[in-house]
Amino acid sequence: MINPLSQQELIQIANRSVPEVWRTQLQKEIQPSPNLNLPLPSPRIATVAWTCSNASGEMVLTIPSAGAQLVAQTLLGTSGNYVSEDTDLDDVVGELCNMIAGRVSTELRNRGFTGTLHPPLPTRALPSGTANPSTPTVCLTHWTCGDYTFTFSIDIRPNAS
Amino acid sequence: MNQKILSIDDSKTIRLLLARMFRPFQVELREAGNGEEGLAQAKQVRPDLIILDYNMPVMDGVTMLQHLRHDPQLKSIPVIMLTAESNPKIISTVARLGVRDYIVKPFQEQPLIAKVSKIIPLQPQVPASS
Numbered sequence: 001m002i003n004p005l006s007q008q009e010l011i012q013i014a015n016r017s018v019p020e021v022w023r024t025q026l027q028k029e030i031q032p033s034p035n036l037n038l039p040l041p042s043p044r045i046a047t048v049a050w051t052c053s054n055a056s057g058e059m060v061l062t063i064p065s066a067g068a069q070l071v072a073q074t075l076l077g078t079s080g081n082y083v084s085e086d087t088d089l090d091d092v093v094g095e096l097c098n099m100i101a102g103r104v105s106t107e108l109r110n111r112g113f114t115g116t117l118h119p120p121l122p123t124r125a126l127p128s129g130t131a132n133p134s135t136p137t138v139c140l141t142h143w144t145c146g147d148y149t150f151t152f153s154i155d156i157r158p159n160a161s
Numbered sequence: 162m163n164q165k166i167l168s169i170d171d172s173k174t175i176r177l178l179l180a181r182m183f184r185p186f187q188v189e190l191r192e193a194g195n196g197e198e199g200l201a202q203a204k205q206v207r208p209d210l211i212i213l214d215y216n217m218p219v220m221d222g223v224t225m226l227q228h229l230r231h232d233p234q235l236k237s238i239p240v241i242m243l244t245a246e247s248n249p250k251i252i253s254t255v256a257r258l259g260v261r262d263y264i265v266k267p268f269q270e271q272p273l274i275a276k277v278s279k280i281i282p283l284q285p286q287v288p289a290s291s
Contacts, residue, residue: 075178076177098245116248
């Protein structure tokens with residue numbers, strides 16, 4: 001079976017979905033960023049799995065801890081001070097990934113792939129200076145919001161027959 | 162008298178966001194991290210409104226809603242779904258279970274407050290006298 005969608009289609013979906021979440025939920029505009037092939041400092045990584053009858057995959061949001069702190073403060077105002085613990089910062093990134101994944105899932109469904117989202121899973125940050133994990137990612141997008149950059153990837157594969 | 166809202170979401174971020182949104186109003190906000198906890202809270206608190214996520218560990222929002230609708234004491238509590246999931250089958254299922262509104266994340270504060278205020282009265286907090 002061929003891949004459900006081309007890389008270009010997935011990039012277009014990501015290019016619509018990621019800015020919409022930042023705009024709607026955070027009232028922030030973000031810009032595509034060039035891939036400088038540099039590791040993000042102290043990355044927070046959240047993964048949302050997506051499954052449908054003939055394909056499955058993951059959507060992954062990777063954002064530096066400092067960026068995640070800024071997101072939390074934007075989202076929660078003074079309540080953003082709560083994000084003092086690792087698990088809390090993971091939750092912020094996980095929820096943002098969940099929102100983007102929901103938007104992506106809608107677009108996939110509109111193309112005939114009705115899937116189910118799974119709760120976001122945090123991935124423990126890699127040691128500083130370590131490159132992001134090398135996965136067979138179909139679509140990787142890079143973004144800038146003010147002082148921080150982040151990435152969002154969509155990896156959709158046909159199920160083994 | 163404060164209106165009681167029960168927020169059921171596995172994300173602490175969303176629960177805090179809702180707490181911030183309803184702070185200007187006379188609302189007593191209770192929280193639960195999954196459907197099972199939410200059901201227990203609902204039995205204990207008897208909220209005026211439940212804001213419910215779908216995709217949660219332990220017990221998802223649809224299962225929780227089914228339990229709620231089968232409990233004579235709880236079945237009439239109005240529910241708003243607030244979730245990233247927009248699968249029409251799920252929307253159709255929760256509609257049959259009498260959900261009053263379905264909001265897809267990401268969401269904006271004012272439309273959510275407007276939808277809540279159509280279901281329960283939201284009175285502004287009275288400033289503390291000096």
